[in-house]
Every structure is written in C-alpha cells, then in structure tokens.
Amino acid sequence: MRTGEHQSWLLVVSDAVYRSLLVCYPKAFRAAYGAEVAQVFRDRAREVYRGRGVGGLLALWVAALRDLAANAAAEQAGQERHVSRKIVVLAVVLMMVVIVGEYLYDGALEIANVTELLVIKPVFNLLVVVYAYVHSLPLALVIVTLAFQLCLLPMVRLQLRATRALRSLQPQLQQLHEQYHGEPQALRMTQREVYRMHGISSVSITVWLLIQVPFQYALYGAFLTFLPRTPISAAVVVRNVNGHLYAFVPNLTTLPDMHFLWTNLVTPDPLAHLAHRGGGAYVHCAAYRDEDSPQACAGHSHSVRRDEAGHQHDAVHRAVPYALHLLDVCLGPGALLDRLDGVHPGAVCCAEGRRRWTRSARCGRPDRWRCLLAKMGWPWLLAGASV
Amino acid sequence: MAQVGGDVGRFLPLTPAAFHILLSLAGGERHGYGIMQEVSASTEGQMRLGPGTLYRSIKQLLEVGLITEAGQRTDPALSDERRRYYQLTDLGRSVARAEAARLARLVAQARERKLLEGLSGETRPGWEGL
Numbered sequence: 001m002r003t004g005e006h007q008s009w010l011l012v013v014s015d016a017v018y019r020s021l022l023v024c025y026p027k028a029f030r031a032a033y034g035a036e037v038a039q040v041f042r043d044r045a046r047e048v049y050r051g052r053g054v055g056g057l058l059a060l061w062v063a064a065l066r067d068l069a070a071n072a073a074a075e076q077a078g079q080e081r082h083v084s085r086k087i088v089v090l091a092v093v094l095m096m097v098v099i100v101g102e103y104l105y106d107g108a109l110e111i112a113n114v115t116e117l118l119v120i121k122p123v124f125n126l127l128v129v130v131y132a133y134v135h136s137l138p139l140a141l142v143i144v145t146l147a148f149q150l151c152l153l154p155m156v157r158l159q160l161r162a163t164r165a166l167r168s169l170q171p172q173l174q175q176l177h178e179q180y181h182g183e184p185q186a187l188r189m190t191q192r193e194v195y196r197m198h199g200i201s202s203v204s205i206t207v208w209l210l211i212q213v214p215f216q217y218a219l220y221g222a223f224l225t226f227l228p229r230t231p232i233s234a235a236v237v238v239r240n241v242n243g244h245l246y247a248f249v250p251n252l253t254t255l256p257d258m259h260f261l262w263t264n265l266v267t268p269d270p271l272a273h274l275a276h277r278g279g280g281a282y283v284h285c286a287a288y289r290d291e292d293s294p295q296a297c298a299g300h301s302h303s304v305r306r307d308e309a310g311h312q313h314d315a316v317h318r319a320v321p322y323a324l325h326l327l328d329v330c331l332g333p334g335a336l337l338d339r340l341d342g343v344h345p346g347a348v349c350c351a352e353g354r355r356r357w358t359r360s361a362r363c364g365r366p367d368r369w370r371c372l373l374a375k376m377g378w379p380w381l382l383a384g385a386s387v
Numbered sequence: 388m389a390q391v392g393g394d395v396g397r398f399l400p401l402t403p404a405a406f407h408i409l410l411s412l413a414g415g416e417r418h419g420y421g422i423m424q425e426v427s428a429s430t431e432g433q434m435r436l437g438p439g440t441l442y443r444s445i446k447q448l449l450e451v452g453l454i455t456e457a458g459q460r461t462d463p464a465l466s467d468e469r470r471r472y473y474q475l476t477d478l479g480r481s482v483a484r485a486e487a488a489r490l491a492r493l494v495a496q497a498r499e500r501k502l503l504e505g506l507s508g509e510t511r512p513g514w515e516g517l
Contacts, residue, residue, distance in 0.1 A: 025439075033442040036419050036471060040438040043420040043465060067437025075443060 011049055014057065015042050018064065024072035125246050132250050169194065398451065398482045399489055404436055404444040409453065409475065409483040416457045418470035419445070445473065453479035 019038045022030055041064060048056040123144070131140040172194065180187035234254070242251045401409070411417060411425035419441055427435050436444075448454045457472040475483070497503055 029443075029446070033446060037438040037442050039468065039470065040419045040423060040441065044423065044438070063435070063437060067439045071437070071439030071443050075439075 008049065010054065010057065011042075011045055014045055014061070018042075018045075021068055024068060024076075026075055029075050121244060121246075124244055125249050128241070128245060128249055128252070395478075395481050395485045398453070399486055401482070401486045402444065403434070404440050405448060405453075406483070406486055407434060407436065408441070408444055408448060409479055409486075412454060412473060412475045413480065413483060416472045416474040418462060418472050420465070420470070421462070422473070448479070449473075452476055453482055 015038070018041050022034050022037060025034065025037075045057060045060060048060045052059075127137075127140055127144050130143050131137055134140055134143065173191065176187060176190055176194070180190060238252050238254065245251060407426045407430075408422055411422045411429070414425070417425060419438075422445075423436050423438075423441055445454070449456070453476060454473050455476055457474040459469045459471050461467050461469055494503075
C-alpha cells in the first residue's frame with residue numbers, strides 16, 4: 001500500500017482522527033467527497049511531517065480544524081433540513097459522554113434522575129471548579145454564564161446575519177411572488193433555493209433559546225443547592241454541595257461568600273435585576289433594529305407591501321424578549337426574584353419606543369406608536385425598579 | 388480581451404479559491420492534492436487551500452459545470468492509491484479567462500494609481516497562515 005516509507009503511528013492516529021471528524025459535514029457531502037478530503041489531508045500530513053516534523057503536524061492540525069469548522073458550518077447551512085438532526089445527534093453524543101464519565105468516576109450508574117445527571121451536575125461542577133479558582137461564587141457564576149453565552153455567540157451572529165440578508169432580499173422575493181402567482185409549490189421551491197444560495201438557514205432563534213433553557217435550569221438548581229429555601233446550617237449546605245461533586249472536583253470546606261460588588265445573592269436586589277432584565281431586553285431589541293434598512297423607511301411612508309415572511313420574521317424577533325422573559329420566570333433563576341417582573345416588559349417597551357422613534361425621525365414622519373410605547377414603558381420600568 | 392457575455396458574466400467574480408482551482412486546472416488535469424500543491428507552489432505558499440475549502444469549491448464548480456471529473460487513476464509521484472482527477476470544461480476555461488481579464492483590468496487601474504510601486508508581493512494569509 002505505502003511506497004515503502006516509514007509509517008509513523010502519529011500519522012496513523014492523525015488520519016484516523018481526521019476521518020472521524022468528517023462526520024461534521026452533511027451526509028451527502030461526505031458520501032461524495034469524504035474519502036477524497038481525507039486523502040488530501042493524509043497526503044498533506046505526510047508531506048508536512050516529513051518536512052517539519054511534529055511541530056509542522058501540529059500547525060497543520062490547527063489549520064485543518066479551522067478549515068473543517070468553517071466549511072462544515074457553511075456546508076451544513078446549505079442543508080437546513082439536516083441541522084436539527086445533527087443537533088439531536090450532538091446532544092445524544094454529549095449525553096453518552098456525560099453518562100460514561102459519570103460511570104467512570106463514580107463506579108455506579110444511576111438512571112433515577114436523568115436531568116440531574118445530564119444537565120445540573122455538569123454545570124454545577126463547572127461552577128464549583130471555577131469557584132475553586134476565583135474564590136467568589138458570584139464571580140464564578142458570571143464567568144460560567146459569560147463563557148456559555150460566548151459559546152452561543154457564533155449562532156447569534158449567524159442569526160443576525162440571516163436576518164439582515166433576508167431583509168436585503170425582500171425586493172427579490174417580492175418579484176418571485178409576482179412571478180409565481182398561483183403556483184405556491186413552485187414559489188416555495190424557488191424561495192428555498194434563493195435562501196440556500198444566500199446561506200440563510202431556516203433554523204430559527206428558537207433553537208438558540210432552547211439550548212439556553214437546560215443551562216438556566218441547571219444554574220437555578222445550583223442556586224437552590226447553595227441557597228436552600230428552608231433555613232439549614234452551613235455545615236449541611238456544604239455537605240449537600242460536596243455530595244453533588246465529581247470525584248476530581250475539590251470539595252468545599254466552608255460556605256462561599258455570596259457578596260459581589262455592592263450586591264448580595266441572598267436577598268433580591270432591584271438594581272441588579274433591572275440591569276439583568278432591562279439590559280438584556282434592550283440589547284436584544286437594539287440588535288434587531290431595522291432603522292438602517294432602506295425598506296423599513298420605504299415601507300413606512302408608502303405602505304409598500306413587504307414580503308409576508310419578512311413580517312413574520314420581525315414579529316418573531318419582537319416577541320423573543322417576551323418569550324425569554326416567560327422562560328426565565330418558569331425555569332430560570334428569575335423565579336427567585338419574580339416580585340420584580342414589571343421591569344422587563346417596561347424595558348422592552350422603552351427599547352421598542354426608541355426604535356420606532358429613531359426610525360420615524362429618519363423617515364421624517366411621526367409614529368403614533370412611539371409616544372404610547374415610550375409613555376407606557378417608563379412608569380412600568382420605574383414601578384418595577386422601586387418595588 | 389475576453390468577451391464577458393451574459394453566460395460567462397454571471398459566474399463573476401469568482402471566489403479566490405475557485406479561481407485558484409480553475410487556474411491550476413488550466414495547466415492540465417489534476418487530482419485534489421495536486422491542485423492543492425499547485426496553488427501553494429504558484430503563490431509561493433501564501434495561498435493554501437484547506438481540504439474542506441478545496442472540495443467545497445470543487446463541488447460548486449462541478450455543479451455549475453465549470454469543471455468535470457476525468458476518471459480515476461493512480462499518481463506515480465505519490466502512493467499507489469487511486470485518485471479522482473478533474474479537468475476544465477470549455478465553459479470553465481472561458482470563465483477563468485473572463486475572471487483573469489477582470490482582475491487584469493483591476494491591476495491596471497491599481498498600477499495607474501501608483502498602488503503597485505515598491506510592493507513586495509504581499510497577499511492575504513493562506514490556509515496554514517505561514
């Protein structure tokens with residue numbers, strides 16, 4: 001098979017790992033080109049290893065992973081129908097990893113509480129590991145949440161880009177509507193083709209939301225372990241916490257300090273809550289603002305009929321902060337602080353009011369909604385904050 | 388100068404990866420790794436196509452008919468594995484020519500505006516970012 005050349009085990013392992021990573025590509029692409037992609041990588045790895053040794057191979061791997069991530073993502077984006085299946089597969093693989101890890105460390109497998117096993121425990125342990133380094137539980141919480149959000153950032157960016165692309169495609173879609181009048185099936189197929197060509201995936205923001213839910217749930221669970229609702233002694237809390245840790249995570253000896261800057265995690269803090277809820281809603285509305293799109297102004301003053309999908313898209317994005325809020329209240333740490341929930345709709349109203357205000361200012365036309373929303377929003381916000 | 392008609396014009400501008408692939412195939416049929424080596428050699432290592440980028444571009448070029456497969460055989464310079472070879476179609480050749488003409492016009496403009504004086508051949512970093 002080989003041309004009599006010394007075959008390093010490193011190359012064999014590297015080839016095998018690369019081949020298994022090709023699973024990131026859609027099935028159709030893998031079937032057509034997978035073998036050739038692997039072959040090219042193998043040839044390149046051999047050449048680099050011969051020329052520059054292990055260091056060269058490492059550099060190749062860094063480049064190859066970047067290449068794989070970018071191209072697999074792009075290829076998957078064109079294959080919108082397979083994405084949800086991929087996510088399911090990924091979730092199953094993650095579950096298996098966690099279960100096997102649990103089994104290896106504890107020596108026993110308990111299926112009694114699957115949520116606990118799969119979601120709460122890993123996040124909880126991560127939190128304690130970070131806590132062991134930074135010695136402040138609130139700071140650990142911030143770091144873990146930020147890290148998680150950072151992982152989601154590419155998805156959010158993808159979503160934002162798709163929204164913008166969809167907006168800029170409106171005239172083209174409008175034309176298609178007229179062209180295929182009365183042929184809904186042909187229209188749908190052509191539309192799908194247009195979306196595919198511009199890399200717009202139909203995976204909506206709901207996926208992004210759903211991924212957050214278990215994480216928030218896990219943090220909430222962690223909170224309840226650290227801050228039990230019934231008063232019990234610190235020693236019992238520490239014992240409970242230690243009981244949830246993996247074998248390799250350092251155990252706690254004392255209860256962690258709950259103070260962070262001016263706030264205290266034990267009692268509800270209106271200011272922190274305002275920043276969390278209001279800030280989040282505001283950022284969301286601001287991110288999806290459409291005042292910089294020419295169609296938004298045109299649609300406003302001449303009531304040009306915009307594509308239905310575009311309208312739905314806008315409506316969904318306006319509803320997202322509310323949906324987030326609902327999920328937050330039902331599942332997240334927000335349940336601890338639900339006395340202050342007036343803040344959130346207030347902030348959404350303010351952000352929406354501001355959005356409409358800037359848009360109408362650009363178009364040079366007053367917007368009757370702007371006054372109403374802005375007027376409704378502020379008292380609500382203030383009332384929420386002062387509770 | 389090539390005729391940039393409606394048929395050819397709709398493929399322009401090509402992505403850098405696609406143009407490099409067409410360029411390397413203009414010198415004769417090659418397999419994937421051959422294309423990669425040729426691109427890297429002709430740009431003095433500055434443009435390195437990753438396997439993913441390479442085959443995604445090949446797939447797109449095949450789909451629009453700018454290149455075709457030219458059968459499978461072994462490459463005596465490498466191991467005795469069979470490799471799939473690719474070649475330019477007539478359409479691919481005219482598209483590559485039109486793209487080259489487009490770029491030549493841009494370079495001519497850049498030269499006119501004195502952008503090329505005292506330049507040491509700097510381009511964007513390639514796949515392995517050497």
